[in-house]
Amino acid sequence: xxxxxxxxxxxxxxxxxxxxxxxxxxxxxxxxxxxxxxxxxxxxxxxxxxxxxxxxxxxxxxxxxxxxxxxxxxxxxxxxxxxxxxxxxxxxxxxxxxxxxxxxxxxxxxxxxxxxxxxxxxxxxxxxxxxxxxxxxxxxxxxxxxxxxxxxxxxxxxxxxxxxxxxxxxxxxxxxxxxxxxxxxxxxxxxxxxxxxxxxxxxxxxxxxxxxx
Amino acid sequence: xxxxxxxxxxxxxxxxxxxxxxxxxxxxxxxxxxxxxxxxxxxxxxxxxxxxxxxxxxxxxxxxxxxxxxxxxxxxxxxxxxxxxxxxxxxxxxxxxxxxxxxxxxxxxxxxxxxxxxxxxxxxxxxxxxxxxxxxxxxxxxxxxxxxxxxxxxxxxxxxxxxxxxxxxxxxxxxxxxxxxxxxxxxxxxxxxxxxxxxxxxxxxxxxxxxxxxxxxxxxxxxxxxxxxxxxxxxxxxxxxxxxxxxxxxxxxxxxxxxxxxxxxxxxxxxxxxxxxxxxxxxxxxx
Numbered sequence: 255x256x257x258x259x260x261x262x263x264x265x266x267x268x269x270x271x272x273x274x275x276x277x278x279x280x281x282x283x284x285x286x287x288x289x290x291x292x293x294x295x296x297x298x299x300x301x302x303x304x305x306x307x308x309x310x311x312x313x314x315x316x317x318x319x320x321x322x323x324x325x326x327x328x329x330x331x332x333x334x335x336x337x338x339x340x341x342x343x344x345x346x347x348x349x350x351x352x353x354x355x356x357x358x359x360x361x362x363x364x365x366x367x368x369x370x371x372x373x374x375x376x377x378x379x380x381x382x383x384x385x386x387x388x389x390x391x392x393x394x395x396x397x398x399x400x401x402x403x404x405x406x407x408x409x410x411x412x413x414x415x416x417x418x419x420x421x422x423x424x425x426x427x428x429x430x431x432x433x434x435x436x437x438x439x440x441x442x443x444x445x446x447x448x449x450x451x452x453x454x455x456x457x458x459x460x461x462x463x464x465x466x467x
Numbered sequence: 468x469x470x471x472x473x474x475x476x477x478x479x480x481x482x483x484x485x486x487x488x489x490x491x492x493x494x495x496x497x498x499x500x501x502x503x504x505x506x507x508x509x510x511x512x513x514x515x516x517x518x519x520x521x522x523x524x525x526x527x528x529x530x531x532x533x534x535x536x537x538x539x540x541x542x543x544x545x546x547x548x549x550x551x552x553x554x555x556x557x558x559x560x561x562x563x564x565x566x567x568x569x570x571x572x573x574x575x576x577x578x579x580x581x582x583x584x585x586x587x588x589x590x591x592x593x594x595x596x597x598x599x600x601x602x603x604x605x606x607x608x609x610x611x612x613x614x615x616x617x618x619x620x621x622x623x624x625x626x627x628x629x630x631x632x633x634x635x636x637x638x639x640x641x642x643x644x645x646x647x648x649x650x651x652x653x654x655x656x657x658x659x660x661x662x663x664x665x666x667x668x669x670x671x672x673x674x675x676x677x678x679x680x681x682x683x684x685x686x687x688x689x690x691x692x693x694x695x696x697x698x699x700x701x702x703x704x705x706x707x708x709x710x711x712x713x714x715x716x717x718x719x720x721x722x723x724x725x726x727x728x729x730x731x732x733x734x735x736x737x738x739x740x741x742x743x744x745x746x747x748x749x750x751x752x753x754x
Contacts, residue, residue: 258569262566263566263570266555266565266566267566269562270558271557318551319553321517321519321549324517324518324519325517325542327539327540327542327570327571328538328570329538329539464521466521467514467519467520
């Protein structure tokens with residue numbers, strides 16, 4: 255229950271900055287249209303969701319919110335739990351949103367897009383997104399946002415450099431492995447993603463527990 | 468009588484500064500002033516109480532419970548007022564309530580609205596639009612809206628104008644009318660404490676110099692003045708923070724130790740004077 259409160263708090267922390275984030279899906283859409291690849295747009299939006307998930311770290315550091323967190327009922331473990339829950343929530347909301355956008359664009363422009371493949375892409379990219387989040391959340395809990403912000407840019411660069419390749423690879427892999435059921439891919443992806451986040455969360459909790467503010 | 472706060476032999480070391488054997492307690496229902504020069508260790512001690520810093524050794528209890536093990540329960544009844552706002556600048560006061568209220572079982576929206584109205588704060592205003600004094604009132608409103616039993620204030624009056632400072636003193640006085648409520652108030656503006664504090668803890672260079680009733684401290688010391696002709700070595704040993712000038716000297720001293728002396732004048736001392744003199748004495752002994 256208290257972790258949920260911290261998730262809400264992260265949401266409220268970022269809420270005033272939502273307007274400035276609205277351009278991110280628009281950029282993804284434009285790039286997707288230019289490249290005529292709506293699956294690439296989905297991967298870009300997943301990348302943005304990761305970027306937005308780090309906002310509570312940056313805003314927290316800017317306004318010295320550690321004092322507020324220290325004043326609130328709830329252990330440090332719950333604060334860390336909430337950050338990971340917040341990431342998971344953002345990823346899936348962004349995933350669903352990107353599929354909806356892609357479908358509407360597909361209807362309007364006739365660009366190639368299948369909902370099932372879109373869903374499979376969102377799910378199969380989840381372990382990768384979790385790995386990136388898992389590594390950099392630990393760094394941000396350890397060093398703070400400012401010191402860890404350069405590593406934060408790596409996933410964005412990776413997505414720009416390898417996004418199309420990744421989307422093609424994922425799409426083709428999913429086509430090639432007809433013999434493997436989508437249910438299997440979904441299960442494996444979600445289990446691996448959650449497992450990565452769980453291990454990272456344990457490490458982050460240990461780091462944050464010892465941290466002096 | 469139960470303790471709102473109790474610190475026993477608390478130690479914390481940094482590269483350039485250490486808190487050494489900090490012990491003091493605050494009884495429920497009272498206001499304690501926590502005073503000392505900038506850098507004496509007030510904020511570090513408060514951060515330790517709030518578990519923002521980890522103890523090297525010692526024990527901290529709040530409401531007679533271990534401050535780490537029972538953090539959840541303790542913080543339900545804890546209100547914090549810092550010298551700077553700790554809310555997101557872009558939040559409106561409505562957002563502050565939305566963000567804070569889920570954490571507290573005792574949160575009362577009615578009370579929050581009433582307090583904001585009483586303090587002249589508009590719910591639609593953003594935190595960044597508030598003056599320093601208004602931000603302090605907001606933090607107090609949040610603390611009172613969940614019926615905090617212990618208020619911890621870290622330098623809340625620094626940078627406030629005299630009117631806002633006086634308002635805060637009135638608020639605190641009113642707050643402790645309920646005997647279950649206590650206040651720990653750290654400041655270097657000691658004139659504020661003279662008005663409201665029941666107890667005083669003086670910290671100097673990371674060590675507790677005095678902890679106890681404020682009146683006892685003020686009775687214990689006296690401001691001593693006299694001519695140069697009476698200032699001999701044996702008198703100098705009794706004086707703290709000695710200041711010599713062309714026609715004489717002034718210093719503070721323990722009242723008992725100088726009361727029998729002739730040709731000197733003793734006057735009541737202020738907290739400010741005590742802090743200044745012990746700091747002066749400490750610097751002299753460091754040299």
